[in-house]
Amino acid sequence: MPVIRSALRRARLARRAVRYEALARYRAQPIRAGEVLYESFAGSGALCNPEAIFRELLAASDLPGLRHVWVLAAGAHEDPIVAEFRGDPRVRFVTRDSLPYLRAVSTAEYLVNNATFPHWFAKRPGQVYVNTWHGTPLKTMGNDMPDGGREGGNTLRNFLQADFLLSQNAFMTDTMYASAYRLRGQFAGRVIEEGYPRVDRQDLSAAEHDAVLARLESAGLRVRSRRVVLYAPTWHGDRFADPADDVAALLDRVERLQSLLGEGFAVLLKTHQILERYVSTTAGLAAVLVPSNLPTNLVLGVTDTLITDYSSIFFDFLATGRRIVFHVPDEEEYDAARGRYFGDDALPGPVTADVDDLARMVAAAPDDPRLRADVRDEWQRRFTPHGPGATRRVVDIVFRRDADGHRVRDLSAQEKPSILIHVGNLASNGITASALNLLRALPPERYDVSVAYTRTASRQQAHNAQQIPAHVRQFPRDGGMNGTKWRHVVRRRRYDLRDAAAHSAEPRQRALWDDEWRRCFGSASFDAVVDFSGYSPFWATLLLHSPEARRTIWLHNDMVAEVDRKVGDRRPLATSLPSIAALYPEYDQTVAVSPALASINSTRLPAEVLRGRPIRSALNLIDANRVRRLAAARPFENEPEPEGGRRPDWVRALERHDDAVWFVTVGRYTREKNQDLLVRAFAEVARTDPRVRLLVIGHGPLRDDLEALVDELGLGGIAFITGPLDNPFSVMRSADCFVLSSSYEGQPMVLLEAAVVGLPIISTDFASIRDALPDGMIHIVPSEVAALATGLRLFLEGRVTPSPLDTPTYNALALAQFEAVALGPRPSGSPAPSSTGAQEPTSRVVEIG
Template sequence: MEPGRRVPSVRNDADSDTDSTAAPPGGLDVSLIAAQRLIGPEQPQESAVQSPLSRLRRQVRKVRRAVQYDRHAFWRRHPLRQGAVLYESFSGNGALCNPEAIFRGLIADPEFAGLTHIWALAERGVAPELEAEFADDPRVTFVRYRSSAYYRALATSQYLVNNATFPVEFSKRPGQIYLNTWHGTPLKQMGFDMPGGALDSANTLRNLLAADFLLAANDFMAERMYEDAYRLDNVYAGRIITEGYPRIDRQRLTEAEVVDVRAALGRSGAALNGRTIVLYAPTWHGESFNRPEDDIDRLIDDVRELQRAVGPEHIVLLKTHQVVHSFAASRPELRSILVPNSLPTNVTLGVCAGLITDYSSIFFDYLATGRPIVFFTPDAAEYAETRGTYFAAEELPGPVTEDAATAARAMRELLANRHPAPRYAEWQQRFAPREDGSVTKRVIDIVFRSKTAGYDVRPARNDGRKRLLMYLGGMRSNGITTAGLNLLAELDHARYDVTVLMAYSRRRWHVANQALIPHEVRQLFRMGGMNGGKLEHLRRKVDERRGRVLHAESRRYKALWDDEWRRVFGGARFDWVADLSGYSPFWATLMLHSPSVPRAIWLHNEMAADRHREVNGRKHMLHSLGRVFKLYGEFDRLVSVSPRLTELNRSELVEYAPADRFATVRNLPNLERVSTRLRQPLTELDGHPVDPETEQALVPGWVDELEAHHGTWFVSVGRLSPEKNHERLIRAFGLVHERHPDARLLIVGAGPLKDRLKAQIDAAGLADAVTLTGAYQNPFAIMAAADCFVLSSVYEGQPMVLLEAAVCRLPIVSTAFASVHDALPDRAIHVVGQSDAALAGGMLAFLNGEVPRSSLDIDAYRAEVAAEFSAIVDGESADARGPATPPGSASPQPAL
């Protein structure tokens, strides 16, 4: 076959195979940003042959991480310090926002004179005024972010107050009280509302679920952000406080305080000269939190134009985003107008006559002053497309413009006329209704005095749906991932509140499969590693290797696993938990440490045979599946994906679990996905090789041949691993090719046997007739273009690919394995024996017109699987449901 031709690449920047942990604009997982600054920029992927320097750096990073985890574990073994309060703002980038307001409220209250206060700061000097003010107060200490003292405070303080996120290793201990105040009512879309929001806000969601209290400035923030955007409804176990923002109390300044603040601005370099202050406070617009300096040049130009047009009687001061501030402070052009990071934002707002902003939530705070707001949004269209906002420009409580001079003139007019903009009063009432100067006292009453009577404190909404948690597996493009995604697509989301758990990854294949998760499903990610000392984990792993995995045999490690559950899920509540993968002892063990609810684990194959599967002479799953088997007895349901598999697994795994716990839930095809994708032009498939220089896709020669459709095309789709027995398929096809030289075979997939199969094809002289295509995100278009589907497996679960082939209406030839006869309800498969000759005979039968097209009554099949799944989730036994539904017949249960 010809090497290929070039077409414009279908890849884009989002397809790059990187694993960056930096949050995008507005995700504000600033603990990740600060962590990245401490450990240095992400290194490029290391080549197979590493230089000595690369190996040394890698070892240094490993040692650094080990030391960090050990010191964290050391402090977590110490008792809590009653009365200790840890405050953190933006990962230590200052002593700011609501945490500072609460700190000042507590320290001024005689009732709380016994409290000790600890501020986490990224480095010395980020809060010089506060450090100087309390330098001699024995109740107040300052610790460097991620230092040993920081981990001590994080692990042992009774109270934790944060306006963003603690780092990924944080896990709230029993007895700790965590107040997350967040840092503003959102105008920008947040959480799952953002494009790519599930990954981008992973650590944020983890922190919110861990918090005992979430502070909301208003009802919109509580409902639209916490409950909707971050999907806290139904699962959040804490309380939402909707009493306003403590930091806004600080905007109410006396005349003497106004004089002091203006003097502080003057000392920082601002030449006020008696002029009124107009504050320009844009949000961050850069492309990466790793390059915040991208914003600076544009800011300089904007401020100059604003100052020119607003007039000499006013001075425009700049308040930058936390991520940008240190870079802005280094530019001489900005030093005379830059508001110092150490001056609280709300105190600054208290002396400003007007505010110019874009998408920053700062304007919600400023509404409480009743003073004018102008919205300067030069990149409105681009921002709306890439990030999105909750309100259209015409809804905002002030003039909106894309031009700096126009924004400044609008502000000048508002200041001169003193007439509020349309909708201003309405927005004040909606978003700042409780800002009466006493919010700090009310929040302290609720959190520190446990007084809730008469205050707006409530649990998150709960609509009564059953809460399901499912671990999806590694998210590689394989049958298990497909089965899980298809199940999620078919669930009745009006009946079930569904959460899926995955490992945190930005690898291309992971993101591509994650994007297929239905939008109704809440996504949680396990970030970072388990807490606990390295020696402790070494002992755990040695014991597990020796087969000591049952809870009764590993009570010494129960605290480790319980802590990991809390680290990942916080206080989230679920009614039913399942491991949909079923192959990892780590994830199975984690699921078993959920609070006491029914637990299920999926068995996708004849598991005893899978355990002994050999790849390149090694049984890679011998020990890991052996550990999983020992956990079976602690699951309430062991779910096989076909009735025949259930029988096999029940008999072969009887020593690990009682027979009555084995059940069946068959796999489901995603009819809509298959039907849509099978029409995609073959030249546009994601999976073609790419020219590294031009980044153009190189369309392989087999694509042109298949589109021209010369001869008869057989296709097989599956991982290149021993149980699929592609070696037999190639030998059988060789027999067919001798009699039908125009026949062709495509084997779609990737796996460890690629090189061996390629060598076999070459040795048999079949290089022009048999092609290993590699893996494709959309194999359905290839299947639909072929003539007959062939499966040569030694054993399988319920092969999803057979259901998909039936949706494509392909004739199917398959070897006989335990579950093949119930792989399709109408048994529309030409089944042959487990030999080269038998498989060749099946393909020849197709060529002779003896194998008809397959079909699938999808509605009836969905109903049957819905009944199976509902019985598992609702705890119904097979006997209670009556006799099994005959294949192909309808069930009274219409949806999962």
Template sequence: MNVTSPAVVLRRVKRAALAQVHAHYRTQPLAPRTVFYESFGGNGMLCNPEAIFRSLLQASDQQQLKHIWALSSGREHDATIAKFAGNPRVSFVRRGTTGYYRALATSRFLVNNATFPPEFSKRPGQIYLNTWHGTPLKHMGFDMPDGPMEAANTLRNFVAADYLLSQNPFMTETMYGSAYKLDGLYRGTVIEAGYPRVDLQFLDSDAAASGRHLLDDAGITLGGRRLVVFAPTWRGASFNRPDENLDEILEARSALQQSLDPTRWFVALKLHQAAHAQAAGRADARGVLIPNAIPTNTVLGIAEILVTDYSSIFFDFLATGRPIVFFTPDHDDYADARGLYQDPSRLPGPVCVTIDHAAAAVATFADATSADTSTADADDRYAEARRAYVPWDDGHAAERVIDIVFRGTNAGHRLRRFDSTSRPTVLLHLGGMRPNGITTAAFNLVNSIDQMRFDVSVLYPAGPLARHILTDRPLDAGIRHFARVGGMNGSKWLHAKRRLADRLGRTSLDLSDPAEYALWDDEWTRCFGDSEFDHVIDFSGYGPIWARLLLHSPTGSRTIWLHNDMAADAQRRVNGKLVHARSLKVVFSHYNDFDALVSVSPALAAINRRNLGEWAAAEKFISAPNCVDGEQIRALGASASFGCADEPEQDLEERFEQLRESGDTLFITVGRLSTEKNQARLISAFALVHARQSASHLVIVGSGPLRASLEALIEELGLTASVTLTGELSNPYAAMSRAHCFVLSSDYEGQPMVLLEAAVLGLAIISVDFETVADALPPGTALIVPQTVEALAEGMAAYLAGAVSAARFDDEAHNREAIDAFYRVLDVERRVQEH
């Protein structure tokens, strides 16, 4: 018996209470003159939001605005809070508290340089400005390793934003347009205005003196010395270990200092947000570490030389016209692991791989630099970089942003849109990302869609299952991912009412009850912001949450896929329980709200039309076959790796090798160990075959709830040495390619992907007869036998006698027909939408 600890219960209660508070405030009126700011997840009053805040605070025509800042817990923000204690227009909330969620839900203006948490969903009337926090040198978004997962919450925030701020054309095109795949989808406005935080670098003598005083107060005593800023980016493998390379950083800083005259120059250390807190507690960082509370760009305005590596800080510093030294000792490793947008040979300054080289470069610049001039602009690369990356950083960026966002003045400003595209947009829900036929079919389809004709996005739940599958089998690079993070907002009482209604059979409240309708509309906005799609497809077809969510798409036609005899699936029992009955009843109740119900074969469409006629009009039941990825199947079939989950892979490889060397005929099947697959019939049939031909072996690939009962049957029939249950394999094709004959014993199927896959690998194929088997493969590809143990045994004996040939299958021709059928489905949707 599992007992939940009191601490876990308390955390859950707190989360539920905060969710209820958030739901309450989301029903309250917006505060029309309130601006809510967050920077780096509450790390301080920093970056572009801080620069915009200060400009708004001083603007004579914006004195009606009240300002709320989100800060993380901790004493490091006490000085910031105290500084504004006497200002009634400025207040602070701690991130993650009731005050935070109140401000997030009710402030009219939202300003962030990173992301609001997964609970965030922009309300009607709110205006969201996302400034981001730098022009990227490192790969971002979907260009990063594990990009779909890493980008999930950022993409959510971007598509919700009314305005995205861009420092330069490179950032607009490369980061927003390409890396986050906003081109063709984002419906807001990109403001090309430069960065407000860079305005702080344009210092008069008073502002420069004030900045030096801030450093003095932090223990960095410059006196009359000139400042070098050493700003390495964070390299840790995990944000939970941000101090991974602090020793090396502090040693490098000391080497730079030793290369300079200590009476004239001082090297201060500016660290990434992730590493600062760890370094702040170290004695050897005292007096050299620049605090987070001091605006970085104020420091850059004072600095004479910048030393950095892959940090986007150098883009800001270009606006000063002063020299930059790049210290990149791990360039090759870093570029391979993370990826860079710029070749080091084009960086605007010396690129040094050793600290001695970097120190020498700094010393050379220090000797050549005077108080009011720099030799750096003479360098062609530097001048080119200034033109490319800081063309609009002239000290007035904040004023331009305020004009657009707060004054509503667009005239004379650079504004970009990404939503103009001639390609229809498609959003396709892939399913739960489990290793099954539906997931395989979804991947095959998405990778087959012509991206010159369609703009394609996919939807799936974020998590380890998705990460694992996408690692093993990434989707085409042009496809946009919406990995759903977080859960639905809304009152806990409303969710309880919804669940009760489902149990009582009142399953369509999301389309009829105003409160629940708004709940699902809000979830659409939470997941997709202001995005609109021409075609919305629930390819999985089994999950009530996904069916309901996609029906709340504000535009476009809606289609749901039917991969099996869905009425039979609703009655399927596993361990005596109807595992799909309740959830599929909810899905069925929404069928008539979809524009088309797409079965994966004509025969299956007829079955579903006959069995589900009470739920939808007959003309909505159409068909389109699944695609098959023959190239990948053949490549994986040739692989040595099975991807075993239940036993050491070497053991399984050795067993297959022994069986092949023994000359045994290998029969194989692949599928979930569940009732409808009826592997028990196959085992019983194999027992009859094995009694006549002992040089035979049966391999069953898959996992599921019936494993124990199948193992008992194998033992009962005396087949423990002749039947192998492999468990789940991430690469079943390696096992299939080593077998001789594929056997399917299912009671029913839709279009069984595994038959297509066996045909691609050239196996002989035997299948029992079910209603859709005739549509599964071209005529003559497989031997079809009645659904009895005896008939299946005769079919397997026929293979042993040489009467069943290897399958001949043209997967490329099949795919051309399948994708054409998919395009016809989209055309059906278009015609429905037009009428």
């Protein structure tokens, strides 16, 4: 089996390599003038706004030279549109994710999509991208929904690459585009606020009305001479363990409603496209299910009553003036998990959770006050204000380039300085903690703030991304760079040779990086670009390809010591950090997190890296309110359930509140953190004082070694290697003294956190410890077992006490320092940006360590 799995993995990698090579070559081909590509719901069919625009263009006598390409998923080629246009030389079809698809997306002049292109998509110069989206939102979107910043990254990326976004009304523009997806101040395209093309499809002639009924009848749905009731709920995410359960529940509801309404009504079900893959296996659905390849707005045109929950479909149906009923059996659960922009009382129709009551609303007389006709009329004026003809107006603006007299909005005006901050991979470490504190401290009324990071499946990243303030725009990078295999071989070879300048000195490499910037950030531009992590060669290079900005890169540690740091027999940073240091001259400023650390790096880094420019300093910030709030919880409260469901022994011991004295430390289990020194010093103290206990909180490669050391020294039951905690502060608050045993650090965030919790602090002596906190707050001892043991005994004797940290004064100073270095004027001697945004250095190789 391992051999088979390995072979399958190699085959997948080979197929992916072929696809990326083909994509790179297609992206080098000329743009095909007059070619229009359409995609709806990832190829589910010829549907929604793209379908309406397609038909308008086909009928436009003044646009005869256009050629049309429809994207259909592998299982969607039975769509009636294929038969309808078979033999038409103007129209062809490609299968999504096929090589012809890659070519069409890469070379079509016009791209029309109602959702998003895949993560590899990067609009090329000369292409015109129209993102129509697929509805005015009732449910929250983007940054307004839980974890929306991270989960909505590809949507934001697509929006920022678009030339035009379609909007049904001003609410959609302001609430979804400008606010929820944070496009205000960053979207360089235009928002066409002329209504939705797909709504035009609802306005049916008598012949068209009859044709839609005929299509429904041909699908096995009995609709002739009956009042059509369309039930169209939205997707409920992970509400059910198995989405098939959702389909079964919907079918039960439809059957119950049909039995209550009787033969005069035809209750039909339109499922969300995410559920369509499950419907074919559910018995009984064929008699009620609207075919997925029948455009929904055609069905709305023959519908008497619409029933929905949180779907945007009802905004379209408002244009008909007919009744809308909201059926919300899971309202509290949905609002808690997702949220809505409007409450029940504001909606343009009655709201009920009961199927019997639902039937009464459907059958009620038109003038029944429970139907809220007056509210429905008001909503019609507000949300579908522009009347029929939206398709023609959109075609005028995009294809005829005639915007005169049309509603076209510009969101690009930047009213405050914009900052992009690369925050690393959001692992639970000091850099992430300090980055999150900085994001919370930057006033949203003064700054437009964005963060960038490479998205991973890490639980730590997901947890920490949820801590990013909601006003901060998130750019989670998915996928890899485009470009031919050979160009990436060259890129990696330059990296191995530590030739940092190649990214901008060689035109093909520069084009590769410029393209990646556009793929990740679209049209976004920033006044300041900050590599706050400073540990990723990829990001340190990519940020140099931003449009012109003040660029700074942070030093969180003694970088020469980091180069020499070992994990086992490896030096994991021996190649990457010299490559990053070689880029320092291309940044406007290098910034250390304390004056002492600035001095250390100024002394130790090679002269060709610094080029005579001083390293500035900006202290880390501390979110004292958050630390205190989390510290107030019970130890281990809300932590992931341990294996076996049993709380760890140390938690129960900590909660006994006996005469035990608890020392605690927090940090990665790595060699430079030197926790083995602390464990040995603790063992010396424990020999003579049975009250003492030790908690070593963290994660990392040396966990097994530390646990073995605890066993070797006979410390079982009094010294605990806890592993990582989402909330270490509650444990710190319950302990008595904080101890740091590192060989070197930058400005340790954990010391600021310990001071806020109110703990006495003992630390070993290292180069940057002296200004880690204000004078006198740390009891510093030599980095030796005996000296650290003496420090622990001094605490037990009452001679090491806590000192209060004036956090408002400290944070005001730290924020002012950040603003000065990240947003101040570019210092004299800064590298001049090239026309692409990257610098023009000469080739150089740097050796460090």
